[in-house]
Amino acid sequence: MSRTGHGYAGTTNGVTTDAGLGKKFSEAISANAREKQPPSQALVEDGRRLLEALMEAYMDAEFQREVCRLREEIHDELRFLTTLGPLAARAQEPVFQCFGLPPGQRGVILMKMGVRLLSTVSPDIKELAGDLRELLCLPREEEDITSTIKKAESEFQDLQQKIAAAPLELRGPLAEAFLLPYNASPVEIAQAVPRLPKRAKEIADHHMARGRQDIIGEGKLLGSDMAHASDETLQAKVQDMFERYLQKMLSRVITPLDSYTRAPEDFACSWARDLVSKQTIQDLWGSQTCQTATLPVRDVVEDLSSQLGFSHGVAILNDTVSVKVTRQAREELAALETAGAVTPSQDPCNVGARSVWLHFETAEEREKSPPALRELCEHLLGLPHALLAAAESNSVVASRLRVHPHIMAATYRRGAEYHCHKDSYSGTDNSRMVTILLYLNDWQPGDGGELRLFGTKQVDADVGTGPGLRDAASAPDLERFVDVAPLSGRVVMFRSREIWHAVREPREQRWAMTLWVMAD
Ligand SMILES: O=C(O)CCC(=O)C(=O)O
Ligand SMILES: [Fe+2]
Structure with a gap:
């Protein structure tokens, strides 16, 4: 990878030399769409400098720590992408500005379209884009957004069908646990499922409000060994208990006996x-x-x-x-x-x-x-x-x-x-x-x-x-x-x-x- 070693490629003392890359990308994309015209070598070099500048921004230690923490904490793909967006935007902003790309999501889309076009004549641009995606803890190849949405939709359908197949005696208590009526529809229940951790917290709060003597002791929510635990420990334990309980209820509903x-x-x-x-x-x-x-x-x-x-x-x-x-x-x-x-x-x-x-x-x-x-x-x-x-x-x-x-x-x-x-x-x-x-x-x-x-x-x-x-x-x-x-x-x-x-x-x-x- 070629590096300039001092700030972004193409900038001198903060003065932009690649101004208008956004415009150049747009023109090249439409010329290619209209007349199958390949991008110029000069544009490939501009694109490479843009990606290298982003690489430098993404490699910032603090940024990397935050991205890795998100990846560890968020298992749902769609939620990870939506949370990553604003974080990545902060790192991209000065680079986009310097290269003359529009800010925010418009700049991202234009860059992605530009990179796709440049990759047709320069495989190393594709490699570089893959490296960048890895720095964001994303797969090297981008899955297009419609397929991500389709996947989420089909997961929802699947969940809903499984809920619909469960007997009412199982579905009903799950619905009630989410504060829905006993005979709530499978769609309503499936829509409530992502709220599971929040609901567990509400139930835990309700129990905590009853006071320690009502929840600790033989035959109660927690054993007497918790008598001396701090309020924070109790809260965490009770919340975890209810989260696991709701998870069990859900899996009981969606796993046919x-x-x-x-x-x-x-x-x-x-x-x-x-x-x-x-x-x-x-x-x-x-x-x-x-x-x-x-x-x-x-x-x-x-x-x-x-x-x-x-x-x-x-x-x-x-x-x-x-x-x-x-x-x-x-x-x-x-x-x-x-x-x-x-x-x-x-x-x-x-x-x-x-x-x-x-x-x-x-x-x-x-x-x-x-x-x-x-x-x-x-x-x-x-x-x-x-x-x-x-x-x-x-x-x-x-x-x-x-x-x-x-x-x-x-x-x-x-x-x-x-x-x-x-x-x-x-x-x-x-x-x-x-x-x-x-x-x-x-x-x-x-x-x-x-x-x-x-x-x-x-x-x-x-x-x-x-x-x-x-x-x-x-x-x-x-x-x-x-x-x-x-x-x-x-x-x-x-x-x-x-x-x-x-x-x-x-x-x-x-x-x-x-x-x-x-x-x-
Ligand atoms: O071992 C026993 O007598 C009963 C054990 C028990 O209650 C259980 O494992 O759920
Ligand atoms: Fe038992």
């Missing part, structure tokens, strides 16, 4: 069929109107069950597999842990827990799994089909279940616990419908690590402001709970969208396997 799940019958097995009885079905899906029946942990918590006030929603089955196989599975998990495959939970409510996903999508994945874990996973994956079959033969209306064939194995040690939560908030954040747990521990009283199941109470509906939205009307009743020991071979199944639960801190290391069964 069937695209990543399989039919339960694909995993049917006799172990599961033999296990599930009429009683299991009644425990899980029994009549909603029955107030007084007992919790199905008859042998464990007989005295507490009636206090809970839920007579359905949880089924517990004991000794479903041999101690020999749960011990072997524990050893296999310990080996995975040693190999570094068991990683810490990222959820702030799930402090210190660590887990590994066991995948069963393909035959290779199945074969890769160690034998005891594979056997247990295959058993658990058979339960959704067994539940549906038993529901049908007992004339109980069950949900349409789908299997996402991966199982989480999680471990808690001293210091780890899971605060009160639900595995799905009305099904709007994820499609979990039934949680199936299998415990692997040689548990003794005093070992801790019980699964705590809470009763619920009605609270004032706070529709439109919180996660779960309509769901805010049901809250855990922290005074009423039962603790279920994580005994080897014990299977606990519960309705993910209704049952508030927690894991108490254990004194001994504790392992559990979880299958979340999905539904619309």
Whole structure:
């Protein structure tokens, strides 16, 4: 690249020598359009000096820092271009003035047309223009603006179609989260989507205004470990939580369940069929109107069950597999842990827990799994089909279940616990419908690590402001709970969208396997 080494090429003490390049470009462009006349060599040299002067302006360290920061912060192409425009204009302005190009966007368009023409006779002009675009963090070749707009339009269409294909039960809560009516049209919802970060901030502000005591503590928005955090940290955390929550809601709406799940019958097995009885079905899906029946942990918590006030929603089955196989599975998990495959939970409510996903999508994945874990996973994956079959033969209306064939194995040690939560908030954040747990521990009283199941109470509906939205009307009743020991071979199944639960801190290391069964 030829450089003059002192200021812009073509200027002497700020006096312009290339005045009128804009005019020369216009004339050459129309001569070329009219008579296919190629640009003169003199114009090529003028053009080269213009690009070199811009190069020098763009290489300014401060300018480069700002462009790079924009590129890192803005992922949306169109928004990046519109934000870059005014910044680049500041760097271009003195150069354009010096070369006699009109200021602003008109100068940019004229320069681009001029460069396109010069590139037809001089490939190095094209190279130079590519270098310049790179300095602006743009691809070397310019995509023409109509194709950028077309791309944005087709992305919008695509989003709108995906929203239209989602059931109203999913679309409605998303619309309400954006303060639209429950039955807002897919177009209205798609138009609201870019406001997602702003909406998350509004919801966060609303919660922050309620005061710390209302948002921090067991069963609240944030765990007690946040009690001493500064207001700024809280604000950032709550905002981030709602942004992620809204993102999950959106992705739940636009990702069809069937695209990543399989039919339960694909995993049917006799172990599961033999296990599930009429009683299991009644425990899980029994009549909603029955107030007084007992919790199905008859042998464990007989005295507490009636206090809970839920007579359905949880089924517990004991000794479903041999101690020999749960011990072997524990050893296999310990080996995975040693190999570094068991990683810490990222959820702030799930402090210190660590887990590994066991995948069963393909035959290779199945074969890769160690034998005891594979056997247990295959058993658990058979339960959704067994539940549906038993529901049908007992004339109980069950949900349409789908299997996402991966199982989480999680471990808690001293210091780890899971605060009160639900595995799905009305099904709007994820499609979990039934949680199936299998415990692997040689548990003794005093070992801790019980699964705590809470009763619920009605609270004032706070529709439109919180996660779960309509769901805010049901809250855990922290005074009423039962603790279920994580005994080897014990299977606990519960309705993910209704049952508030927690894991108490254990004194001994504790392992559990979880299958979340999905539904619309
Ligand atoms: O391990 C348990 O008992 C329950 C864990 C749990 O609630 C969860 O992972 O969502
Ligand atoms: Fe859970």
